[in-house]
Amino acid sequence: MKTLIKNGRVIDPATKTDLVMDLLIEDGKIKAIGKNLEVVDGKEINATGKWVVPGLIDLHVHLREPGFQHKEDILTGSCSAALGGFTTICCMPNTNPVIDSVEVVEYIQRKSVEAGVVNVLPIGSITKGQQGKELINIQEMKQAGVCGISEDGKTVMNKKLLREAMVEAAKLDLPIFSHCEDHELAADGVMHQGLLADELGLKGIPPEAEEIITLRDINLAKETCARLHLCHVSTKGAVGIIRTAKLKGERVTAEVCPHHFTLTEKAVVGKDPNTKMNPPLRGQEDLEEIIQGLKDGSIDVIATDHAPHHADEKAVGFEKAPFGIVGLETAVALGVTELVEKGILTPMELIEKMSTNPAKVLGLMGGSIKIGQRADIAIIDPEEEYQIDVNRLASKGKNSPFHGKEVKGKVTHTIVAGRIVVEDGELVEEIKVRL
Numbered sequence: 161m162k163t164l165i166k167n168g169r170v171i172d173p174a175t176k177t178d179l180v181m182d183l184l185i186e187d188g189k190i191k192a193i194g195k196n197l198e199v200v201d202g203k204e205i206n207a208t209g210k211w212v213v214p215g216l217i218d219l220h221v222h223l224r225e226p227g228f229q230h231k232e233d234i235l236t237g238s239c240s241a242a243l244g245g246f247t248t249i250c251c252m253p254n255t256n257p258v259i260d261s262v263e264v265v266e267y268i269q270r271k272s273v274e275a276g277v278v279n280v281l282p283i284g285s286i287t288k289g290q291q292g293k294e295l296i297n298i299q300e301m302k303q304a305g306v307c308g309i310s311e312d313g314k315t316v317m318n319k320k321l322l323r324e325a326m327v328e329a330a331k332l333d334l335p336i337f338s339h340c341e342d343h344e345l346a347a348d349g350v351m352h353q354g355l356l357a358d359e360l361g362l363k364g365i366p367p368e369a370e371e372i373i374t375l376r377d378i379n380l381a382k383e384t385c386a387r388l389h390l391c392h393v394s395t396k397g398a399v400g401i402i403r404t405a406k407l408k409g410e411r412v413t414a415e416v417c418p419h420h421f422t423l424t425e426k427a428v429v430g431k432d433p434n435t436k437m438n439p440p441l442r443g444q445e446d447l448e449e450i451i452q453g454l455k456d457g458s459i460d461v462i463a464t465d466h467a468p469h470h471a472d473e474k475a476v477g478f479e480k481a482p483f484g485i486v487g488l489e490t491a492v493a494l495g496v497t498e499l500v501e502k503g504i505l506t507p508m509e510l511i512e513k514m515s516t517n518p519a520k521v522l523g524l525m526g527g528s529i530k531i532g533q534r535a536d537i538a539i540i541d542p543e544e545e546y547q548i549d550v551n552r553l554a555s556k557g558k559n560s561p562f563h564g565k566e567v568k569g570k571v572t573h574t575i576v577a578g579r580i581v582v583e584d585g586e587l588v589e590e591i592k593v594r595l
């Protein structure tokens with residue numbers, strides 16, 4: 161099977177390539193890159209005016225299976241990822257059962273291979289059942305194939321236990337994905353703490369809840385030589401802490417989510433439960449610092465924190481609704497619209513944060529376009545304008561604050577190991593029929 165992508169703007173941050181070229185895929189691998197390539201017995205994709213980029217990698221996805229398939233399952237989540245241009249996704253362990261055993265890791269691996277859409281890499285929990293009491297068997301989980309460990313949704317509040325986990329993870333060279341939230345300070349807050357929360361009569365989550373744990377985890381990682389990756393950074397102070405740590409040469413990486421560089425707490429005014437997520441939408445100064453962090457490299461990665469919930473679960477009012485919004489199918493559009501169009505990041509910098517840097521965090525090949533490598537590729541039309549419509553998402557979750565938003569930038573093709581899974585902005589027929 162051969163596929164020739166003609167005349168696309170090939171953007172590869174790994175080799176600093178940004179040139180209009182052709183790309184030939186053969187037997188699942190990148191066979192050639194250059195001008196005027198031809199194929200006699202294959203498929204041709206006209207990519208004129210489009211970006212041809214390494215398949216996007218999302219370090220932060222909630223697939224909800226096992227246990228919460230009414231919110232999402234491995235197949236629908238994988239389809240949502242493919243439509244978003246992602247060829248590899250890492251799934252968080254807050255499932256039921258939690259990803260704390262080899263059986264659950266193998267279940268997810270089997271189901272994602274059966275789904276056959278994108279690469280799915282499970283993230284193990286740090287403690288058994290995410291109960292914060294007893295460490296999982298990290299070595300056994302690494303052997304089973306987890307790409308990292310995380311307590312996402314929670315923080316390991318016991319510092320000694322976390323330190324032990326870091327020591328073990330460092331030995332195994334396994335990254336720790338840290339959800340930074342001091343449980344006592346965040347308590348029963350539902351939005352960013354401040355004047356607006358007071359006005360709306362809603363309990364606030366103070367920025368210090370994130371910053372104290374960010375600092376704690378950086379300190380522990382420094383001492384244990386653990387590979388620390390900070391999830392969904394949302395505050396000005398946290399960006400500052402990360403910047404300082406990096407200046408001191410500490411080995412820490414950090415991600416932000418599209419909603420945190422697009423919206424502020426002002427979006428919460430109508431108390432739409434689809435503006436409720438953890439960490440919450442913050443203030444204008446926080447958003448500006450996140451953008452500065454993206455620009456100056458303090459923030460390495462853009463991850464979605466795709467957190468689907470059922471409409472009925474969200475329809476119980478802002479205060480009671482669960483935290484989380486979907487993100488896989490809107491990330492590229494928000495990146496193009498909010499960052500590239502506004503001159504904050506170049507197209508190459510955007511792709512670096514959505515593919516090359518996530519691959520580095522995982523210590524994986526990929527995140528680049530090199531001859532001989534597995535052909536995980538996305539094609540993006542940066543000029544296509546449209547309105548986000550949650551009813552068209554492949555995800556079971558329709559919980560997005562971006563319904564109706566005018567955006568620019570659409571994923572037209574996603575190719576996983578040489579196989580086209582998304583074509584002209586839609587899942588290919590053989591996958592669609594299984595939904």
Ligand SMILES: NC(=O)N[C@@H](CC(=O)O)C(=O)O
Pocket residue numbers: 222254312313314339436437438439465467468483484485
């Ligand atoms: N981000 C969220 O608001 N929710 C996530 C948990 C998390 O990422 O902390 C979820 O699992 O729903």
Ligand SMILES: [Zn+2]
Pocket residue numbers: 312313314339391392438439
């Ligand atoms: Zn989290």
Ligand SMILES: [Zn+2]
Pocket residue numbers: 220222252312313465467
């Ligand atoms: Zn999460």
